[in-house]
Amino acid sequence: MAESIARQKIFYHKSGLCYTRRMDRQKLHDSIALHTEMTFARSSGAGGQNVNKVNTKVHASLALEKIEGLSEAERELVMQRLAKSIHAGVISVDVQDERFQERNRKIALSRIEAKIAAATRIEKKRRATCPTKASRERRLKIKKLRADIKKNRGKVRE
Secondary structure: OHHHHHHOOEEEOOOOOEEEOOOOHHHHHHHHHHHOEEEEEOOOOOOOHHHHHOOOEEEEEEEHHHOOOOOHHHHHHHHHHOOOOEEOOEEEEEEOOOOOHHHHHHHHHHHHHHHHHHHHOOOOOOOOOOOOHHHHHHHHHHHHHHHHHHHOOOOOOO
16 A cells, blocks of 8 residues: 555655655545535633634544545555544644634645645655764764763862
């Protein structure tokens, strides 16, 4: 599953995240916006009368099988990496950051999209490098200074 994704070409988005070529960000964004079910409730915390009168808290849930724009391998990767936050194949997000329901809706959609994007992101393999001659010399110089400091901590003999 992860091997099949690793063999695909990698596309680097301007946000700094890298995705497989198959994942179409616009199609994914539209699919999330279309298939996300939202329920509303009263927010908790400070806010005066607004908190007691208006349903601004958003509970957004999205069934993974409804998402378009993900390949099967990417869908399995999302299921594997987000296993703790997915229940019965549904990703859920609660948002009550703002005073307005519409802003909380947008935040909820962006958080779901960010979770999916982060789960499908492929980490670059680290290339091992050797320390330079100058860095080795700096390290040895610091070690020598530290050794001298520790050596001078002993009792002074007269």
